[in-house]
Amino acid sequence: MTSIMTNAAAMAALQTLRSIDTNLETTQRRVSSGYRVETASDNAGYWSIATTMRSDNAALSTVADALGLGAATVDTAYTALDNVVEVMSTIKSKLVAASEPGVDKNKINEEMTQLKNQLVSSAQSASFSGENWLYNSDAGVLGMKQVVSSFVRGADGSVQVTTLDFDTADSVLIDIQDSSRGFLTKAIDADLLIDPATGVPREYFLLDMGSAPAGAAEIAIDETTSSEDLADMISVVDDLIQQLTDSAATLGAITSRIEMQDNFVSNLMDVISKGIGRLVDADMNEESTRLKALQTQQQLGIQALSIANTSAEKLLTLFQQ
Structure with a gap:
């Protein structure tokens, strides 16, 4: 079913993009700080041992x-x-x-x-x-x-x-x-x-x-x-x-x-x-590779969200005809 009220494809694309952005933010923080575990929220056990x-x-x-x-x-x-x-x-x-x-x-x-x-x-x-x-x-x-x-x-x-x-x-x-x-x-x-x-x-x-x-x-x-x-x-x-x-x-x-x-x-x-x-x-080789991959995924996610948003516009052609 095609609906102009609920765009399921756009919602799925947006959810995926949010997940990618979260992972990208984490990776960028690791690259900039050099730490895989910088705060207790990253890994409480390792952070406690390292602090001691x-x-x-x-x-x-x-x-x-x-x-x-x-x-x-x-x-x-x-x-x-x-x-x-x-x-x-x-x-x-x-x-x-x-x-x-x-x-x-x-x-x-x-x-x-x-x-x-x-x-x-x-x-x-x-x-x-x-x-x-x-x-x-x-x-x-x-x-x-x-x-x-x-x-x-x-x-x-x-x-x-x-x-x-x-x-x-x-x-x-x-x-x-x-x-x-x-x-x-x-x-x-x-x-x-x-x-x-x-x-x-x-x-x-x-x-x-x-x-x-x-x-x-x-x-x-x-x-x-x-x-x-x-x-x-x-x-x-x-x-x-x-x-x-x-x-x-x-x-x-x-x-x-x-x-x-x-x-x-x-x-x-x-x-x-x-x-x-x-x-x-942080393993900088691994993090740099992950950063590049996530940046690519982000671009693809934006593209997918754009496609999902434009699918509703195609319905106008049905009414125009």
């Missing part, structure tokens, strides 16, 4: 910054400690030289005084962003220092920040308030460094920072210093060098761990970004 992982990636970016700060702090402490070990080796060689007959021990002591000043300078200068793991002027201990290492999300959705811990008791060289807490200010019993020990304490310390250990002698020489005292001083300095070497090795191990963790965090961020892309990114 983007948040985690932002947290990991902050972790990477914290690792960089921690690495700089550890590197600063290690560099200063390495310099201290070299200076200590020089002091040891000066004490060995003082053991030779006929040398001017007072001159050697003046050189040692300058070397001691260098030790103090190195410890005081080992500061980065207000953190100094080698020099303590506070009443309390420096305690444990933490470097943020990772951001972890558990299977139950809980999150936590993990850290690398370092006990500054293994690195403090100078402690103003309590000499026993610093490698270079504490007293060391030379009698315990020989085998067998005599049982008579002979304690020495290297630096007097205003709280010298009671009953201990400073490692300093003059013309009256005996060969036995020199031997004790050499033993104490050598023991300090071994302790400082162990401390530097610990800092070196932490530096290596931070570098590995930094590389891991960077790779993890890349993998997460790649995973997010697989969920929400």
Whole structure:
């Protein structure tokens, strides 16, 4: 039946054109934004996952910054400690030289005084962003220092920040308030460094920072210093060098761990970004092909609607005849 009141063909063509326009709008939005899932209405599940992982990636970016700060702090402490070990080796060689007959021990002591000043300078200068793991002027201990290492999300959705811990008791060289807490200010019993020990304490310390250990002698020489005292001083300095070497090795191990963790965090961020892309990114090759096809369909739909609208006009010819 042909009707001038209801044009079924035009209605069908219009419905098809509306569907094409809707798909074309979606495709154009994907092409312009680059996302297949841009809002929650596109795909609530994928959008939720992508939003959470983007948040985690932002947290990991902050972790990477914290690792960089921690690495700089550890590197600063290690560099200063390495310099201290070299200076200590020089002091040891000066004490060995003082053991030779006929040398001017007072001159050697003046050189040692300058070397001691260098030790103090190195410890005081080992500061980065207000953190100094080698020099303590506070009443309390420096305690444990933490470097943020990772951001972890558990299977139950809980999150936590993990850290690398370092006990500054293994690195403090100078402690103003309590000499026993610093490698270079504490007293060391030379009698315990020989085998067998005599049982008579002979304690020495290297630096007097205003709280010298009671009953201990400073490692300093003059013309009256005996060969036995020199031997004790050499033993104490050598023991300090071994302790400082162990401390530097610990800092070196932490530096290596931070570098590995930094590389891991960077790779993890890349993998997460790649995973997010697989969920929400648009395939531009596919979308461009679909866009071209929909534009063609739109033109055909407009043509079909035009044909459907003109079919009613043909009825006029029947009445004209």
